[in-house]
Amino acid sequence: MSAPGVASGVRSAVLRGEPQQAWAEFTRLTAPTDSDRLWALRALMLLRREHEAHRPVQVLATAGVSGAAAELARVLLFLGRPDEALARLDAGRSDLRSALDGALWWRTRARLLAYTSSYRQGLEHAERAWEHLQDAAQDELAFYRAPLLIQVAEFQMYTGDLPRALVTLGQARAQLDPQSVTRLYLHAIELEALLSLGRWNDALVSLRRLDALPQARAQYQLRYHWARYYLAAGQLSQALREFTLVASAAYERANQDLEFWARLGTATLLAWQQDEAGCQAELLRAAELLHALKSKEHQQGFALRRAACLLRLGHPVTPELLDDLTTARDVHQAMDLPLDAAAAQLQLCEAYRRRGDEAGLQSAALTLKTLCARLRGPYLLAREWPLLPELQACLAGHLEGGDLGRPVLEVVTLGAERLLVDGQPVHVPMRRALELIAYLMQARSASLGRILADVFEEMPAAAARNQFHQVRHEIGRVVPQLHVLYDPRSREYRLETTFRLQWDVQRVRAGAEPLGGRLFLPSSGSWWAEQVNEELSRQAQAPEGH
Numbered sequence: 001m002s003a004p005g006v007a008s009g010v011r012s013a014v015l016r017g018e019p020q021q022a023w024a025e026f027t028r029l030t031a032p033t034d035s036d037r038l039w040a041l042r043a044l045m046l047l048r049r050e051h052e053a054h055r056p057v058q059v060l061a062t063a064g065v066s067g068a069a070a071e072l073a074r075v076l077l078f079l080g081r082p083d084e085a086l087a088r089l090d091a092g093r094s095d096l097r098s099a100l101d102g103a104l105w106w107r108t109r110a111r112l113l114a115y116t117s118s119y120r121q122g123l124e125h126a127e128r129a130w131e132h133l134q135d136a137a138q139d140e141l142a143f144y145r146a147p148l149l150i151q152v153a154e155f156q157m158y159t160g161d162l163p164r165a166l167v168t169l170g171q172a173r174a175q176l177d178p179q180s181v182t183r184l185y186l187h188a189i190e191l192e193a194l195l196s197l198g199r200w201n202d203a204l205v206s207l208r209r210l211d212a213l214p215q216a217r218a219q220y221q222l223r224y225h226w227a228r229y230y231l232a233a234g235q236l237s238q239a240l241r242e243f244t245l246v247a248s249a250a251y252e253r254a255n256q257d258l259e260f261w262a263r264l265g266t267a268t269l270l271a272w273q274q275d276e277a278g279c280q281a282e283l284l285r286a287a288e289l290l291h292a293l294k295s296k297e298h299q300q301g302f303a304l305r306r307a308a309c310l311l312r313l314g315h316p317v318t319p320e321l322l323d324d325l326t327t328a329r330d331v332h333q334a335m336d337l338p339l340d341a342a343a344a345q346l347q348l349c350e351a352y353r354r355r356g357d358e359a360g361l362q363s364a365a366l367t368l369k370t371l372c373a374r375l376r377g378p379y380l381l382a383r384e385w386p387l388l389p390e391l392q393a394c395l396a397g398h399l400e401g402g403d404l405g406r407p408v409l410e411v412v413t414l415g416a417e418r419l420l421v422d423g424q425p426v427h428v429p430m431r432r433a434l435e436l437i438a439y440l441m442q443a444r445s446a447s448l449g450r451i452l453a454d455v456f457e458e459m460p461a462a463a464a465r466n467q468f469h470q471v472r473h474e475i476g477r478v479v480p481q482l483h484v485l486y487d488p489r490s491r492e493y494r495l496e497t498t499f500r501l502q503w504d505v506q507r508v509r510a511g512a513e514p515l516g517g518r519l520f521l522p523s524s525g526s527w528w529a530e531q532v533n534e535e536l537s538r539q540a541q542a543p544e545g546h
Contacts, residue, residue, distance in 0.1 A: 009025040010026045010032075016143075017177065022040065026043070038060060041053045041071055045071065050075050050078040054076075061092055066095050067098070067105075069105070070105045072088050073089035077115065080294065082116050086112045098136070099140075100136040103132035103136060104144075107151060110128075114158070116295055116296065118335050118336050119158045119337055146173075146182050147185065150169065150189055153168035153193075166190070188221075190206050191207055195232045195383050200407075203232070204480050220249035224242070224246045227239050227243045229480075231269070234481055240270070247262035263285050264301065266282045267282035267283045268305055268312075270309075271308070271309035283309065290302060300327065303328045308387075321351065325347050325348045326348065329341050342371045343381070343384055345364065346388065349395065407481075408422055408423075408499060408502055409497065409501055410504075411502065413505060428479065430471050452464045455526060457526060482499060515539070515540040519533060
């Protein structure tokens, strides 16, 4: 066996962040050392060519090459063999010869423990990997410190400490070259954290940064992040399109893990559309993938989303379905995945609501409140609400603060005109945007002809139609969780949002605050705005009690 040491240009190219060049250097070698081979295999892993790496890394691990066991374990995990991966990894611990090999060993074990046992244990192992890395060579430290920090942040996020995860991601970002492929990983974790916190605009900024990276444009995995964003923001048709594309691409590339989660996302949205045949087909394929993906996270993730699909499709709430959701909640809790445990409890609330079991709903809602109180973020169920609008309304009557911290969109139209998200002003840079929002809050829904006549009355028909669609698009761009949606069945437009809406006009109508001489939409001049002004003025002048 060759002694571990500095490899030829293969190692240097990997540590420069040039895995393609590293592989090219390796193929030109006539007498590669074991160190050359190991670094070449690390290059293949960076290039996402795990299948090609499997056989040669197995040979190196069997020969006891320092660091090979960790790389073999990563390949085996990718191939859906986590138990074998953990056994091979532990067997190779005695072969470690350098600080870097030790750091990568702990990093791989962190991933395996998170995958098979507990994300809390995974976090502890990732922190140990970081400690070992401090003794590595300077070029090794420079290359690996950002990926390790991102892994630490990932486990912090999954265990519920999202604010701390964002701080760690900031530390990792400071270590990264702007063109590093690791930025894909960083933005992916950052996006999930921001979505879980309900910070939609920040999530969109992060996603657009990810989309702009040259190395991201050809990667189908990027579409999965768009799907997750669209789902959380309530843009369900776009989410379905992206999940479907990702599932197909992942199938073609034998990426079973990504295909599995994309299939579950597709099934969830097809259930929302009441497409039972399509939903069941996606669930069947996901169940087939479970033969290779044997982790508790996959098994219980499937049980959770399958039960949610059956509820949405109107299947009866059976004891077996309740047991599946309870088990999913308990296993996710045991794995230190509080977000997923809370999502399972949310579906239990939905099951009791659909069954008409008031006592069961009350009890489940209290458990949900307890779970949410343990999480360190204000909006940690926000990404679940778009698919549960009835439950969202129902829980407000069962929980103290039953909105569970959903973000607030305040629509100010009396005396001034502005939008505020959780007290922070949001500017939609198009005239009539705020008026269109207020109009649809007033009308609930309206046909295109009626909207054009009432809101864009002074414009020619073609120009008004064009202006309406521009305003509609701009609202969705600036405030991604607020949409002006078209319903093909009623042929009308309506607002759809995951916000808690607060409108000053509604407060005045309810007697919660005085009109105080303020005008409704003072810059508008539309006839319908004048009608609202007259109505509010009459109410203000009416004798008390009338």
